[in-house]
Amino acid sequence: MSAEDLSKQSANIKTLQAIQSEVQNTNKIALSVDCVIFGFDESKLKVLLIRSDLKKYLGKWSLLGDLVFPNEDLDAAAYRILKQRTGLSDVYLEQVHTFGNVSRHPAGRVVTVAYCSLINVQHHKLNIFDNELHWHDIKTVTGLAFDHQQIFDTCFMQLQKRVQEHPLGFNLLPKKFSLRDLQNLYEAILDIKMDRRNFRKKFFSMDFLIDLKEMEQDVPHRPGKLYKFNYEKYEKKKKKLVGIDF
Amino acid sequence: MSAEDLSKQSANIKTLQAIQSEVQNTNKIALSVDCVIFGFDESKLKVLLIRSDLKKYLGKWSLLGDLVFPNEDLDAAAYRILKQRTGLSDVYLEQVHTFGNVSRHPAGRVVTVAYCSLINVQHHKLNIFDNELHWHDIKTVTGLAFDHQQIFDTCFMQLQKRVQEHPLGFNLLPKKFSLRDLQNLYEAILDIKMDRRNFRKKFFSMDFLIDLKEMEQDVPHRPGKLYKFNYEKYEKKKKKLVGIDF
DNA sequence: TATAATTGTGTAAAATTTACACATTCATAA
C-alpha cells in the first residue's frame, strides 16, 4: 500500500464522535409509520381508515399512523399503532415500502414507512368505538389525505401479489372457514371470478387444509365443510424457486 | 352525531403548527440510505463494498451509504450515492427494505433505507479508483459491518426472487449478449444449473429477445449469436396475475 | 313435500415443463 493510499485510508476513518456530531447536524428528518389495515367482511375486502386530524385535509380519510419514538424499533412502532387502534396484538404485519419525498407532508420533512396488516374482522368488531375510525370497502377508497392514496395503492398491489405466493389470506378469515369463504376471499382480493371446482382442486392438491369434520351453521342452504390451515406442514414444505416467468 | 362525538372530533383536529412542533420534539432519528450494488463479471455475481470508515468496524467491509439530506428525496439520495461511487447515472435502482432497530448503529439512532442496484461492470470498470472500494464475489460476503450482512442477505434474496419475475437481469449484462451469457447470469444469481436447451426454449418462447444478426468475437470456440432485450414489447405484454401457488 | 340454493365431485383436452443426444461451427494445436 502506498503512502498516499495510507493517508487516504486514515482520512476515511472517522471516530464515533465525528459521526455522532454529523448525525446531530443532519438530523432534520422526522420518521413515521403508516399502517394499511385490511379486513374481510361480508365477502368484501375492507381497509381501516381514520379521519385526517389535520385542518388542511379536514374531511378526508387517512391511514393510521404516528411518529416513531426515538427509542422504539421500527416494527414496534407499527405494532403499537395497530394495538392502539384495534386492540389486537399477534396480528399479521409486514413492512411494505418507505415513502420519503421532501414535500409529502405539509408539516415538514416526514419520511414514512408503510406497513400492511391483515386482521380478522369477526374477532374484534367490538374494538372500533371511535366514530372517526371506519372500515371502507377497498373499491370506494379514493382521494385519501397526504400521499396516503399512493401508499394504499402500493400496499394493495403488494397484497394481491403476495396472497398468491404465500398463505397470508388465512389471517383475514376466522380460524374455521369453508372453501366458499376462502374462494370469496381470493375473488375479493384479486377482483376476479374463479372456477369453483378448479379452486377446490388447487387447494386440496396443495394439501395444507385440515378437514375439521364440522359443518357450517345457520346458512340458508346446504352447509359446507369447515377447514383450518395447516401452518406446520406449510413451514416444512415451503417452495424455494418458482421458475423464470415474466 | 352526538355532542360527545363532536367534541372528540374537534379535539382530534390538530393545527399544522401543533404537528410541526410535535415533529420537532420527536425528531431524534437520523435517516440514511444504503446501496447494495450488484455487478456480474467473469460469470460471477459481485457486490460492491467499501471498507468501513468507523473505528469500531475497522477492517470490515460495509455497504455504500450516506445520510439523507433534509431537502433531498429518498430516491434521490440513493441515486446520489450511486453516482458518487460509480460515476454512473441511469442505473437500475429499487428500494428494498427499511432497517430501523434502535441499536443497529453505534453512533445513535439511524434508520436506514436499503436500495438494490444492478450495474454493468464492463461499462465502468474504470470508475473504481479508490482502493477502499472493491467488488466481492457474493459467495464470499460474510461478516459485514453494522447490520449490513442482514441488509445484504435481504437484498440478495429479493434479487433472486425478482429476477425470475421481471427482466432485471439484463441490467447486469452488456447491451449485446449471448444466450450463454444470459444463462450464466441466471445460474450465478440463483446458484443452480439449468438445462441449456430448455433455457433457450423458455426465452425464445417469451419472444422478448431481438436477434442482432451478430456473432460473439474472440471466443476460443464456436461463437454464439448476440441478442438484445426488447423492452418495448415487454412493457406492452406485462403479466398481470400469476396464479395461486405456495 | 316441492323448491331454491349451494355443496361436492371427475374427466378429457390443452398447455406447459421436463429429460435428453447429436450434428455443426470455429479456434487451436499437431
Add this chain to the structure above:
DNA sequence: TTATGAATGTGTAAATTTTACACAATTATA
C-alpha cells in the same frame, strides 16, 4: 492441412399442470 476440443444450435416424447365443463346430493325454507 488436418485433427481435436469446446461450445453452439436444434426437436421430440413423456410427464405434469391447467383449464373447461355438468349433474347428483344436501339442507333450509316456503
